[in-house]
Amino acid sequence: MWSAFNPGTGMESDTEKRSRVIDELLSDRQISTALFQCIALELEEVGSRPCSLLVQRAIQHLEEGRWTRCHEVALKAREYAWEQLHSGKSWQTVAKVHRDAYGVSGTLVAIATYISGEADSLDNAVYALDLVAMMAGGRFQGVANTFVEAMEADSFSKTDLAPPRVGAAQSPSSGVAPVATRAASVPDGVRPKKAKRDRSMATGRPGSGGGIRRIIMPPLDVFRRDYMQAETPVILSGVLDGWPAMGASRSWSNPSYLKKVAGRRTVPVELGGSYTGEGWRQELMTIGDFIGRFIESHSQEESPTDKKGCSDTGERGEGSFPGGVAKNTSCGEKGKEKAYLAQHQLFDQIPALRRDIMTPDYCALLLEDEEDHGDAESVATNAWFGPAGTVSPLHNDPFHNLLAQVVGTKRVLLVDRKLSAAVYPRPGLMSNTSEVDAANPDLSKYPRFKEIMPLMECELRKGEVLYIPPLFWHHIESLETSFSVSFWWGKRRTL
Ligand SMILES: O=C(O)CCC(=O)C(=O)O
Numbered sequence: 126m127w128s129a130f131n132p133g134t135g136m137e138s139d140t141e142k143r144s145r146v147i148d149e150l151l152s153d154r155q156i157s158t159a160l161f162q163c164i165a166l167e168l169e170e171v172g173s174r175p176c177s178l179l180v181q182r183a184i185q186h187l188e189e190g191r192w193t194r195c196h197e198v199a200l201k202a203r204e205y206a207w208e209q210l211h212s213g214k215s216w217q218t219v220a221k222v223h224r225d226a227y228g229v230s231g232t233l234v235a236i237a238t239y240i241s242g243e244a245d246s247l248d249n250a251v252y253a254l255d256l257v258a259m260m261a262g263g264r265f266q267g268v269a270n271t272f273v274e275a276m277e278a279d280s281f282s283k284t285d286l287a288p289p290r291v292g293a294a295q296s297p298s299s300g301v302a303p304v305a306t307r308a309a310s311v312p313d314g315v316r317p318k319k320a321k322r323d324r325s326m327a328t329g330r331p332g333s334g335g336g337i338r339r340i341i342m343p344p345l346d347v348f349r350r351d352y353m354q355a356e357t358p359v360i361l362s363g364v365l366d367g368w369p370a371m372g373a374s375r376s377w378s379n380p381s382y383l384k385k386v387a388g389r390r391t392v393p394v395e396l397g398g399s400y401t402g403e404g405w406r407q408e409l410m411t412i413g414d415f416i417g418r419f420i421e422s423h424s425q426e427e428s429p430t431d432k433k434g435c436s437d438t439g440e441r442g443e444g445s446f447p448g449g450v451a452k453n454t455s456c457g458e459k460g461k462e463k464a465y466l467a468q469h470q471l472f473d474q475i476p477a478l479r480r481d482i483m484t485p486d487y488c489a490l491l492l493e494d495e496e497d498h499g500d501a502e503s504v505a506t507n508a509w510f511g512p513a514g515t516v517s518p519l520h521n522d523p524f525h526n527l528l529a530q531v532v533g534t535k536r537v538l539l540v541d542r543k544l545s546a547a548v549y550p551r552p553g554l555m556s557n558t559s560e561v562d563a564a565n566p567d568l569s570k571y572p573r574f575k576e577i578m579p580l581m582e583c584e585l586r587k588g589e590v591l592y593i594p595p596l597f598w599h600h601i602e603s604l605e606t607s608f609s610v611s612f613w614w615g616k617r618r619t620l
Pocket of ligand 1: 516526528535599609
């Protein structure tokens with residue numbers, strides 16, 4: 126459309142190269158400027174004429190190669206869109222056209238920034254696109270991903286840490302990693318005769334107290350009957366074998382790999398301990414900053430020699446996250462603020478990381494009453510990445526959950542949903558969260574909690590997957606630097 130090969134020198138300048146990248150993307154019918162024009166028209170129809178005009182002008186500047194003007198005008202359009210997004214009573218009531226307005230103006234800001242080739246232009250363009258994905262969502266999530274991948278492709282091509290392009294581990298059309306197939310094909314004889322006992326396993330009553338069985342991935346029908354149907358938590362091993370994230374070249378235990386693939390991406394990070402505590406808040410930061418400030422520095426301060434006899438299950442060796450010490454262990458804590466990249470749909474945002482994992486086959490299983498249920502087959506995949514000592518306080522979620530431990534170890538406490546009365550659910554909107562600190566319960570204030578002690582407990586280790594039945598209460602604390610992925614699926618349940 127507007128990219129130009131420089132006939133004077135016969136060489137393509139950086140700006141020309143970058144504009145060619147954009148040109149190629151915009152000749153794709155999914156993301157053409159016609160889409161942007163349509164949104165401008167829709168804005169006009171709903172009475173947002175100033176924003177509509179600004180978007181149209183920015184498109185025109187872009188098409189005619191005036192990047193600086195495009196940038197200035199798109200910034201103004203984005204300001205308008207931002208105001209619209211924040212003028213309503215609640216986020217849910219914002220009209221789609223205003224989200225789209227943020228999407229289109231933010232994308233134009235990113236394009237013009239990228240083409241400018243100024244210092245940090247790639248970082249700034251990716252930041253603008255991450256905001257587009259977060260604020261506009263919907264189809265702009267895909268648009269933002271496509272631009273980020275194309276813009277980053279050049280920097281990745283210069284290193285062997287390059288994330289695989291589409292096709293290496295997934296079907297290009299689906300945009301979703303393929304489902305692993307091993308579970309169904311493991312012959313019965315290969316399964317262990319006897320479940321290995323967890324160190325923490327006690328001889329407790331069923332439903333409370335005691336440990337959680339560890340088994341090697343069972344056939345699908347057995348998992349469905351003995352664990353999903355029976356509402357029984359279980360730890361599965363073998364499910365993550367073959368995940369690139371667990372392997373050598375794309376290992377998530379390697380901070381350099383994560384920084385290379387995702388370092389400049391902006392994500393919401395929880396600060397200030399558990400989400401029920403005072404001072405809890407969220408901040409946007411890049412994954413590179415997060416790793417530098419909260420993971421690497423934390424690990425250095427809390428080196429293995431600080432551990433005073435704690436078991437050392439952390440990874441060692443060059444290029445791995447060392448383990449830190451969890452704050453609630455007898456080893457104590459050094460008072461540094463905890464940060465947690467928690468419950469974030471990172472894999473929708475960064476397809477390169479999505480290609481490092483595989484949705485377990487078990488997530489395709491449904492119980493009888495779930496089979497006709499609209500959304501039951503979709504799987505919500507979330508990332509949980511943080512230093513030692515992050516705490517997710519006792520709460521429940523309405524879906525089946527497979528929590529996959531890719532890096533580090535976590536301590537998990539569980540309570541059967543049938544025992545909910547004894548966990549003192551909070552009143553009001555946070556009724557899925559207990560009032561009780563499950564790791565250190567105040568029994569004089571919450572006497573019924575005693576009825577369910579000792580809780581089911583386990584250590585979830587690297588390479589293992591924990592099945593948590595819907596509405597089972599769980600308290601989870603990381604014992605060292607940890608990266609987990611949760612897969613939620615099935616019908617939404619209520620207590
Ligand atoms: O690992 C964590 O900190 C919490 C995980 C969790 O709550 C979940 O997967 O539902």
